[in-house]
Amino acid sequence: FTEAVVTQFSSGVMAARQKVQRSAFRRVARGLGYAGLVGGVGLGAFATFDEGARRAIIFWGQVAPIFLHYKWHEWRTWNKSDEEQTIVFNRLHDQHAPHAMKIILRLKGWFIKVAQIASTRDDFVPKQYMTFFKKCQDEAPPVWVGPEVADRIAEVLGKPFEEVFRSVDPVPLGCATIGQVHKAVLLNGDVVAVKLQYPTAEKFFRSDLGLCVNFCKLAMPQHVKPLEEFQRNFDTEFDYTREADLLGTLARNLNEKWGKKFKVPKPLLQYCNQKILVMEYMDGVPLVDGIKNNFKKLAEQQGKTFDQLVEENKGRAPPPEWKLKLHEAYIRSTEAVQNTLIFANNHTVGLLNNNWKQNYVHATLPIHLRRIIFDLLDVHAYQVFVNGIFNADPHPGNVMMLEDGRLGLIDFGQCGQMDTENRINFASLLLMLADDKPDDVIGAHMYKCGYRTQRNDPHYLKALGRFYFDKDTPEASRMNAIQYLDWLNAQDPLKELPRQFVNPGRMMLVLRGFSHAFNLDLSFANCFRGYATEYLKSQGITDYEKLA
Numbered sequence: 001f002t003e004a005v006v007t008q009f010s011s012g013v014m015a016a017r018q019k020v021q022r023s024a025f026r027r028v029a030r031g032l033g034y035a036g037l038v039g040g041v042g043l044g045a046f047a048t049f050d051e052g053a054r055r056a057i058i059f060w061g062q063v064a065p066i067f068l069h070y071k072w073h074e075w076r077t078w079n080k081s082d083e084e085q086t087i088v089f090n091r092l093h094d095q096h097a098p099h100a101m102k103i104i105l106r107l108k109g110w111f112i113k114v115a116q117i118a119s120t121r122d123d124f125v126p127k128q129y130m131t132f133f134k135k136c137q138d139e140a141p142p143v144w145v146g147p148e149v150a151d152r153i154a155e156v157l158g159k160p161f162e163e164v165f166r167s168v169d170p171v172p173l174g175c176a177t178i179g180q181v182h183k184a185v186l187l188n189g190d191v192v193a194v195k196l197q198y199p200t201a202e203k204f205f206r207s208d209l210g211l212c213v214n215f216c217k218l219a220m221p222q223h224v225k226p227l228e229e230f231q232r233n234f235d236t237e238f239d240y241t242r243e244a245d246l247l248g249t250l251a252r253n254l255n256e257k258w259g260k261k262f263k264v265p266k267p268l269l270q271y272c273n274q275k276i277l278v279m280e281y282m283d284g285v286p287l288v289d290g291i292k293n294n295f296k297k298l299a300e301q302q303g304k305t306f307d308q309l310v311e312e313n314k315g316r317a318p319p320p321e322w323k324l325k326l327h328e329a330y331i332r333s334t335e336a337v338q339n340t341l342i343f344a345n346n347h348t349v350g351l352l353n354n355n356w357k358q359n360y361v362h363a364t365l366p367i368h369l370r371r372i373i374f375d376l377l378d379v380h381a382y383q384v385f386v387n388g389i390f391n392a393d394p395h396p397g398n399v400m401m402l403e404d405g406r407l408g409l410i411d412f413g414q415c416g417q418m419d420t421e422n423r424i425n426f427a428s429l430l431l432m433l434a435d436d437k438p439d440d441v442i443g444a445h446m447y448k449c450g451y452r453t454q455r456n457d458p459h460y461l462k463a464l465g466r467f468y469f470d471k472d473t474p475e476a477s478r479m480n481a482i483q484y485l486d487w488l489n490a491q492d493p494l495k496e497l498p499r500q501f502v503n504p505g506r507m508m509l510v511l512r513g514f515s516h517a518f519n520l521d522l523s524f525a526n527c528f529r530g531y532a533t534e535y536l537k538s539q540g541i542t543d544y545e546k547l548a
Helices: 002-007 015-047 051-076 082-107 110-118 127-135 148-157 201-219 221-233 240-258 287-301 306-313 321-346 369-387 420-434 439-449 458-469 481-491 499-517 529-538
Strands: 165-168 179-186 191-197 276-280 284-286 389-391 399-402 407-409 415-417 494-496
Touching (some): 082 110, 110 127, 148 276, 240 415, 284 287, 287 306, 287 399, 321 369, 369 389, 369 420, 369 499, 369 529, 389 499, 439 458
Antiparallel strands (some): 165 179, 191 276, 284 399, 399 407
């Protein structure tokens, strides 16, 4: 929701939308006026005792005025040049970003989740918001600190802490939308990760999402359907018992097939319940931190600063595999020559004087960023088409770089599941997009999958499918993601969004955020082609076009 509020205004707007914009402004202003006249005194008194009412007051009293301020300037500058609009909206971003960050930290929950989603693509929100949003991937503020952590563990387990654990680190490994994770040691000496759910997480998450849905009904009705489906798909995230079961299933499935490249922590089901999840501890750092650490070592090795190396690589796609292997071979051969000379020195003149001895060289190799992206795509395609269960929220904070060189996959609270029929339809849609079939073919298949627009125009149905499940089109690349969806909706408004395709679309959009961050322009439908084709063959289907 927040990115929808903010990013509509990060660049130029189209004159054709001004009537809609003025209407949205009037609806929200009228709604706020009625709320103030009818419920101000009563809600103020109720808020003294009820946190939900306080949150509603913060939302309507602080978020809505920010939205109206943006809308007002959007209306005032619609006929200005792009340069003039950019100046105006950058001032607004500078003014409102710090305040928006304080609101998110105050309300937490759903609003932290929105920041996480927005942070997966740099074109979702302006840069003034993005730095903070990226921190929300795993640096949200904790609820429990110090001895409170052990007390909370004992409370949710229903037994003394000392009966199960030797110790727990009071500093969380990470904090997210509905809980925080701590490193702990069991009585038998096993090191584990303990995920604790916040006591009011479910209650406020639902009420906050409801606030956003109601706001969108007033201001941005085109976002209501996706939000409502998003709301339904969150029903399962608050049950850690279910997450533990899914985690165990995925750990068995993925560790067997992908164990050389990925690791999924195994749950300890005897210590899990709806509010606590105890799992195998994985030694590593978030993927983004691992990449930064690698860049810092490479910069030092090259006699540069970290910022210099980042600036040199800005806008560049990672080199192809063959080029990186050649570069590695060069580094290794240079290292071998240097160490040979050092060995000769240390065992000749170095024997005469220790001050003449030299340290051996241990070169840092660059991380295979391109390989990481394609491995992540492959392992998620495998989850969808082989397991039928997949992580719908694989944002960067949920991927770790482990000490043994593998990638760790964590946080399966938002898992999607697809039955045979939906996987057949999904696989067929991906192949149609990959082969760029005509509008009428893909539009008919989107309709079959459950998508409905006001006119069911095949061109816009195809554009919608390409956006969610394939890549950015030339039209989409000229706008940010939210503006493009608004533009599509203005041409042919979305009426029905099939629930079974919400999580696959979300998964692919988040993964596309990875590829955009590494400057890789990929067709995701093409990347998923292999697994999609094999799945259809396993169901006896060789001509996917007949399914449209």
